[in-house]
Amino acid sequence: MKKITLIFLALIVVLVGVGIFYHQSTRQPFSYAPDYSWIAGELYYSPLEGGFWGIRYGEKGEDKYDGHFVLGKTLRGDFKDGDLVLIKGQIAEEQMSIFMAGWIYKVEKIEKLDNSI
Numbered sequence: 001m002k003k004i005t006l007i008f009l010a011l012i013v014v015l016v017g018v019g020i021f022y023h024q025s026t027r028q029p030f031s032y033a034p035d036y037s038w039i040a041g042e043l044y045y046s047p048l049e050g051g052f053w054g055i056r057y058g059e060k061g062e063d064k065y066d067g068h069f070v071l072g073k074t075l076r077g078d079f080k081d082g083d084l085v086l087i088k089g090q091i092a093e094e095q096m097s098i099f100m101a102g103w104i105y106k107v108e109k110i111e112k113l114d115n116s117i
Contacts, residue, residue, distance in 0.1 A: 030057045038088045045081040069105035084113040
């Protein structure tokens with residue numbers, strides 16, 4: 001009975017370890033420049049507040065912007081929810097807007113990244 005219990009526990013440890021490794025290895029390359037002049041992350045579309053695009057570039061609580069920015073109502077180009085992108089731009093100086101979901105980022109250039117990373 002002890003041997004079966006040990007095998008069972010070892011199997012659980014292995015499966016949990018594989019799950020953690022899989023989660024970390026499938027996490028996309030979310031990153032940003034120290035001055036936020038570029039951001040790499042995942043686009044999302046929210047129907048709230050009349051609809052807006054945003055980018056998730058980090059974990060909630062990772063920085064003072066909570067790992068995401070609001071990009072606005074429209075994006076130039078053919079983008080969809082979940083696309084991995086590299087955005088060049090800056091945090092908007094003027095933060096007064098209809099969007100209350102987060103800080104506004106002014107996009108200068110946006111390009112799709114390979115989603116198969």
